[in-house]
Amino acid sequence: MKYILVTGGVISGIGKGIIASSIGTILKSCGLHVTSIKIDPYINIDAGTFSPYEHVVPHITDAIQEWVMRQALIPVDEDGLEPQVCVIELGGTVGDIESMPFIEAFRQFQFKVKRENFCNIHVSLVPQPSSTGEQKTKPTQNSVRELRGLGLSPDLVVCRCSNPLDTSVKEKISMFCHVEPEQVICVHDVSSIYRVPLLLEEQGVVDYFLRRLDLPIERQPRKMLMKWKEMADRYDRLLETCSIALVGKYTKFSDSYASVIKALEHSALAINHKLEIKYIDSTDLEPSTLQEEPVRYHEAWQKLCSAHGVLVPGGFGVRGTEGKIQAIAWARKQKKPFLDANSTEFDPKTNHPVVIDMPEHNPGQMGGTMRLGKRRTLFQTKNSVMRKLYGDPDYLEERHRHRFEVNPVLKKCLEEQGLKFVGQDVGGERMEIVELEDHPFFVGVQYHPEFLSRPIKPSPPYFGLLLASVGRLPHYLQKGCRLSPRCGHSSLVCRGPRLVAAGVLSSLGSLGCLCAARPSPGLWDRRCWEHPGVPFPLAATAPPRRVSCPTATFIWAQLLLTLSWWLEFQE
Incomplete structure (x- = not known):
């Protein structure tokens, strides 16, 4: 069993979940059986209701490790086979007092399962203040330094930033965070989160896992990622x-x-x-x-x-x-x-x-x-x-x-x-x-x-x-x-x-959530359904306009692209 731990620093909500799920998507596209664990650093019996009737158990670090190893073996695919890789997202931020027992548990865990079976990905922030326009590496340096002080050394440093990292910035992070430049991964703002797996794959994450964890990955085009790319492209073309x-x-x-x-x-x-x-x-x-x-x-x-x-x-x-x-x-x-x-x-x-x-x-x-x-x-x-x-x-x-x-x-x-x-x-x-x-x-x-x-x-x-x-x-x-x-x-x-x-057209039909639907109103007589408590009329949809030639050409091009995508998807 291979374990990939994803931690975060600087701020909460940095994107650990997106990185963890993207790593899982990439590994699944390589033909591996992948499972995942999300850890909320609350030492409670039932984190769903947050009832504080029991806060801690003896030898908590051992209990955490045993729980992770037990959960990682549960089959999650339809074929019922045991997972080969477990991606673990540790919630919170490095340095939080509530996450200390979990950090210590994984510090011990890396030696229990051996280095070739454990990998740590640290997600950090590289801010770019508008006043200077310069990408700042100090928050990432401090976050990695604190993580290393707790006994975990990141194998990959994933940098969240608004724009792609400059080469000089990447080299600076490499020098002060004790990793190679190719181990510094840039995840800048993109049009949708569906492009994050593609962004990671382009920067050699698969090849790194192949060497670092000795994964049985087939070196061939990954059809799943091709479908993922087509889906991301469609997302950007929605009208x-x-x-x-x-x-x-x-x-x-x-x-x-x-x-x-x-x-x-x-x-x-x-x-x-x-x-x-x-x-x-x-x-x-x-x-x-x-x-x-x-x-x-x-x-x-x-x-x-x-x-x-x-x-x-x-x-x-x-x-x-x-x-x-x-x-x-x-x-x-x-x-x-x-x-x-x-x-x-x-x-x-x-x-x-x-x-x-x-x-x-x-x-x-x-x-x-x-x-x-x-x-x-x-x-x-x-x-x-x-x-x-x-x-x-x-x-x-x-x-x-x-x-x-x-x-x-x-x-x-x-x-x-x-x-x-x-x-x-x-x-x-x-x-x-x-x-x-x-x-x-x-x-x-x-x-x-x-x-x-x-x-x-x-x-x-x-x-x-x-x-x-x-x-x-x-x-x-x-x-x-x-x-x-x-x-x-x-x-x-x-x-x-x-x-x-x-x-x-600005919109179609009507839509609901427990499933209640009504037929789409006509194009020219479309209007909102009034409620007894709403005494004023609601805005109606504007009538359709004639489509100019450039628009029609663009739409027909999308039709051909969509047709080709569906044929391949159905295969």
């Missing part, structure tokens, strides 16, 4: 925009929904659309806000009405629940695409409990009582949109994190009203997937589909949401769940029986 209203409780800090946002981005890229996320605090949609802050209330509803789709991610606690319900009801009535994941019951004294605490848990106890991990869901019918989106399997396996479930006593009553539970657990006791009849796309899931979303393989529920939002879901299902090149990133976009120039 149309699809907007999603994300109605949640923690919208002031977007990292609260990091996995959800990435899943939306993956699906938007798959249908060749730019993604615009409209963050809406669910409390702003509640009637109480209308009385206290009417301007905020109307602005929130205007955002919701103008979005193509609605997404309501999970949350805990009573606050903002009424606003979420208002958004869901509006999406259902207006037939907007809608996706919901992991709702909970908020009134324990209600006489009509639709969502209940799972019976095997102690009600009210929060620590260690969640249903966690990958679970199997069985489809109950073949006539299901979600089943088709998943490729028509008999079952699926997705990751869960919840404490509540739909009350099975009410299943029959709900299905009589058109709410079909098309997916259940193996025992038939828990409702996993729900679809609404006579609705373009209205889907709710108990699990977290965003956790398994990947740039090249987006999550089916999110993918279906965005397809419905741009009015292409029926066409996609009719074609056997295969995207048509003509409906991709080209000069033409399918809109029912018509074809309209894509370069002159």
Whole structure:
């Protein structure tokens, strides 16, 4: 087993996760089985709830090492083979007091597994103040010096910077950080994070790992990275925009929904659309806000009405629940695409409990009582949109994190009203997937589909949401769940029986998050759906313009590029 440790210095959020995932992508493209571990430096039993009832265990450094070695052996690929490389991201910044036990654990770990099986990548910042325009190496020097003082010497120093590193700057970092110049890797600002693996590969990272860790890498063109490059190129050429209203409780800090946002981005890229996320605090949609802050209330509803789709991610606690319900009801009535994941019951004294605490848990106890991990869901019918989106399997396996479930006593009553539970657990006791009849796309899931979303393989529920939002879901299902090149990133976009120039449209259709969709309105009569609480009209989409010859030529060139990409991708 080979271990690659990724640490960070100078500032938090420097990009350790992007570097770690990019390293994993490169190694997977070389034919290796790769796993990953993310360590949050909190010495708690349950970092998910941060309950401080136990802070430390004896011989903690030994426990950390044993845990890493145990987790690294768990198969993560579909073939079930044991991973060959484990990429470990150590959160926080070198020097933080909470990360000291983990740094010491890996200092010991490097000798336990031997040098040829352990590699350390340190991610640091090279700022470039606007006042001087000069790239400063002192923060990186200090960060590496502190890391070396703790017993870890970086094999690669990854420098985050706004512009490519000058040769003199790279040589200076090499001299004062005790590494060769080729071990100083520049990761400057790029158009998208999808270009980071390509940037690392261009600077010889694969060849370095081949020598340093003696990896069994095949020296041949890596097809996976070729697809990655094509995907990054498509990202830079996107013309149309699809907007999603994300109605949640923690919208002031977007990292609260990091996995959800990435899943939306993956699906938007798959249908060749730019993604615009409209963050809406669910409390702003509640009637109480209308009385206290009417301007905020109307602005929130205007955002919701103008979005193509609605997404309501999970949350805990009573606050903002009424606003979420208002958004869901509006999406259902207006037939907007809608996706919901992991709702909970908020009134324990209600006489009509639709969502209940799972019976095997102690009600009210929060620590260690969640249903966690990958679970199997069985489809109950073949006539299901979600089943088709998943490729028509008999079952699926997705990751869960919840404490509540739909009350099975009410299943029959709900299905009589058109709410079909098309997916259940193996025992038939828990409702996993729900679809609404006579609705373009209205889907709710108990699990977290965003956790398994990947740039090249987006999550089916999110993918279906965005397809419905741009009015292409029926066409996609009719074609056997295969995207048509003509409906991709080209000069033409399918809109029912018509074809309209894509370069002159600002948006398409409607979109939602638990899957509720409505048909795309006409080009000339497009308007926002009014909500009773919104007394003023909303901006309408401008009518299309004629396409000039240069624009048409550019669009047709993109059509040919997209067609060639799809043919190779399908192979």
